[in-house]
Amino acid sequence: MKIAGPKGTRDFYPEQMALRNWIVQRWTEISRRHGFVEYDGPIFERLDLYRIKSGDEIVSQLFHFEDRGGREFAIRPEMTPTLARMVAAKANALPKPIRWFSAPRLCRAEKPQRGRLREFFQWNIDIVGVESELADAECIFVAVDFFRSLELTPEHVVMRINSRAVVAALLHNIAIPDDKLTGVFAALDKRDKLSAEAFAEVLGEMDLSEKQREALIAMGEAKGPEGLDRIESMLAGDESGQATVTQLRQVFAHLAAFGVAEYCAYDMGVVRGLAYYTGTVFEGFGQGGLQRAVCGGGRYDELVSQLGGPSMGGVGFATSDVVVEDLLAEFELLPELKATADYFVIDADASVFPQVLELVGRLRHAGVDAAFSYQRQGVGKQFKQAASRGARRVAVIEPDFARTQTLNIKDMASGTQASIPLAALIDDPFMELPTTS
RNA sequence: GUGAAUGUAGCUCAGUUGGUUAGAGCACUAGGUUGUGGUCCUAGGGGUCGCGGGUUCGAAUCCCGUCAUUCACCCCA
Secondary structure, rough: OOOOOOOOOOOOOOOHHHHHHHHHHHHHHHHHHOOEEOOOOOEEEEEHHHHOOHHHHHHHHOEEEEEEOOEEEEOOOOOHHHHHHHHHHOOOOOOOOOEEEEOOEEEEOOOOOOOOOOEEEEEEEEEOOOOOOHHHHHHHHHHHHHHHOOOOOOOOEEEEEEEEEHHHHHHHHHHHHHHHHHHHHHHHHHHHHHHHHHHHHHHHHOOOHHHHHHHHHHHHEEEEEHHHHHHHHHHOHHHHHHHHHHHHHHHHHHHHHOHHHHHHEEEEOOOOOOOOOEEEEEHHHHHOOOOOEEEEEEEEEEEEHHHHOOOOEEEEEEEEEEEEEEHHHOOOOOOOOOOOOEEEEEEEHHHHHHHHHHHHHHHHHHHOOOEEEEOOOOOOHHHHHHHOOOEEEEEOOOOOOOOOOOEEEEEEEOOOEEEEEEEHHHHHHOOOOEEEE
């Protein structure tokens, strides 16, 4: 009886595994380049950890279970609560600022579709313990630098940036009551996906005054530098409100200094769904046929203290292997990852096969990736195998090898071939081959 | 959770108005070109036509159900 894999999960055959590893290596490399160190936590957590702060949306899609003592657990659906828990537990002992990254395997009981599966890998970058908007800007910079390293340009992906503090100040200014904030946040967040009429209709259902609705419509359209100017003028006379705009402008100034301004744009339509964001919020948005968020993040200033730690602000973002792959596929930027070997050793005659094994043994012992054919067959066939195996060089052992102690070495890319003494090969397996053919 | 589309070999698909042993390309395996490669040639393995039921002399093809996948909504990585 055949049993299919679980819905929304993937089997990583060597080809897919190579791509996944390539992506994770990229994440690791970029993280280190920007001065982040790696951490990890358990793959399941107490269910309460997510009940506290992630919001209903996340909780409704948890895979959860009980142990034999009736304790409730959930497979981690996101990493930030674990990070906050770990930081809260040792807050005073950890050197600040905390600059951590992780690439955890996560699970969410969602209905799978493009860019969204039930099991995936997510790259998380977080800076904790820095209140300055420098940290916000640096997180965004890391995200952009990652995309840039994949040869993605602003034509492929842009960072849309906003601040919940600014939004909150605006809403406060037009006297939106606290109990309606969440609803209004949600409405603004999907402004981009709706027509102007549909947006007005959503607002119409929310029991707001005419004036409030007009203000929200004006807000919802604010984008780019002019949009930010308009927002600032809407806050005229509100000193603390204007301060939030000044902070947001600082973020943009830092991003310009880091040299990634062309990737970044102000956008009132970005509010983000997670409940714990308090300040800067941002998302990378795929252009072309993708048209979806490919990374997302923001500032969470209360999460650590809510988990019993000291009052510590944090900011971070995440992206997943699934959307990164979709993004690269969309623009045909996926790498070609073929299996390779440094050397493929061939016998010109079955009688010297023992010497093949001997040479393979010596090369591998020297740290060289060496392969050979299991079957004794013609030289042509063995070369064919060497080629499909991705061998860079082929070493041919001739029938008179015992006497000459010399091999024919061929470079597969250039076709150059040379006669090299065994001792010289072992001494330096990657020597330049004489160019005479 | 709501709505829609699709389900033929490992992959991409053909399969005429329902008619005999269901095909192609790629991939895979073996062999040939008789001592130097990713070309070419030949052969081979592999399919309960998603599954179950119905209509019919006869169903991959029509009908119903079911499952799965994909897309959109919601939300999100």
